[in-house]
Each structure stands twice: as structure tokens, then as C-alpha cells.
């Protein structure tokens with residue numbers, strides 16, 4: 001799995017709940033108030049400045065598979081499943097549509113033979129990594145991937161980064177992040193040491209599409225300080241769960 005280390009150029013961070021809204025004038029090759037014209041799968045489409053190719057495609061009912069995209073979060077481009085063919089300025093490239101801003105004159109193909117082959121290969125890698133994760137199995141089935149030509153692992157996290165982005169962008173904490181590289185990559189507190197930043201809100205567990213990121217892991221495997229070991233925490237009188245008071 002490829003992990004993007006930088007935020008998408010020209011793709012602006014949106015406030016949760018404001019789908020497809022980005023400050024005007026930030027789209028590639030556009031001015032405030034402009035409408036962008038592009039072609040997707042042979043048909044002319046209009047886009048608002050700041051919209052990504054994925055957003056425009058979805059707005060017009062064109063299905064592009066995704067595994068790391070969430071409309072409330074800044075796109076990361078980590079799973080690459082949303083790859084499409086983009087022709088612009090005489091060049092054709094395969095690009096992740098969730099991090100590619102729509103641009104004037106762009107020609108996009110979302111479902112070519114090449115694109116289907118790339119998605120299948122990516123899906124095989126993801127299925128080999130997380131053979132027991134429901135969302136991965138489901139997506140693999142949708143894309144016609146039945147066999148995996150790679151050694152199977154038993155990971156429960158496919159590194160979509162939604163938990164990391166939610167903690168930073170929605171909660172405003174940034175208690176967890178990507179650590180290590182390649183096969184060693186995982187989600188953990190910075191430097192792999194216990195984090196005092198975590199407030200135990202559980203947003204990471206709620207947003208995790210793999211459904212495997214539970215609070216026990218936040219406190220144990222992810223190395224967070226246990227709530228009961230911190231100052232200023234309270235305890236629910238009914239379920240006896242610890243929580244942060246402020």
C-alpha cells in the first residue's frame with residue numbers, strides 16, 4: 001500500500017459537514033467564481049473551484065471505489081483505489097481522484113482496462129494484508145478479486161489514516177499518527193511512546209472503517225495512557241467508564 005506523505009496540492013481542507021465546499025479560487029487553474037469544465041468518461045461536466053475529480057464524478061453518479069476517503073476529512077490519497085486516468089496538457093497519467101483537483105480542460109477516464117487492472121492489483125495487496133477485515137473483503141468482492149497472489153498477513157488495519165485525520169482535524173488533538181515505514185507502518189502515538197494528549201473521546205474508533213480500532217487498543221496496543229491513571233478524569237456512575245472531564 002502506498003502512503004502519501006503530503007497533503008494534496010490544491011485540495012483544501014473542508015469543515016466537517018460541508019460537503020464539497022472549498023474556499024473559492026483554490027481550484028487548479030481557476031479564479032474565484034469560475035466554473036471549471038472537464039470531461040469525465042466522455043461527457044462534459046462542470047466543477048466548482050476546489051472540487052476534486054472524485055467529488056465531481058460522484059456528484060454525477062459516477063462510481064469510483066474508495067477506501068481512505070471520508071467527506072469530513074482532508075483527503076490523504078493512501079489507498080490509491082480511486083485511481084483514474086487523467087489527460088491534461090498532452091500527458092496522460094494515472095492519478096488518485098480523491099487528491100486530484102478538477103481543472104479546466106481535463107479529460108478523465110474512470111473505468112478503463114488499465115484502471116481496472118490497477119485497482120485489482122491494489123485490492124489483492126490489501127486483501128493479503130487484511131484478509132479478515134469486512135470492508136476489504138467486500139470491496140475485493142465488488143472488484144472481482146477472489147484470489148490473492150501474495151503471502152497473507154493478519155493485519156486488522158489497512159492504514160487508511162482516517163483515525164489519524166479525525167483526531168487531528170475533528171477533535172483537534174493529534175494524539176496518533178503514522179509511525180515506521182513500509183511493512184512496519186502502523187498507527188501509534190508519536191515516537192511510539194504513551195501519549196498524554198489522548199482524551200479518550202473514541203472518535204478514532206468510531207470512524208475506523210475496518211471496525212477493528214476499539215478503545216482497548218487505543219489504551220493498550222496504541223500505547224495511550226489509561227484514563228484512570230490520569231489527573232482530571234471522571235468516572236461514569238452508571239457504567240463506571242472513565243472519561244475526561246474537560
Ligand code: SF4
Nearest residue numbers: 157158160161163208
Ligand atoms: S486503525 Fe482503522 S481508521 Fe486507523 S488507519 Fe487503521 S483502518 Fe484506518
Ligand code: FES
Nearest residue numbers: 077079080082098
Ligand atoms: S480513496 Fe484512497 S487514495 Fe483516494
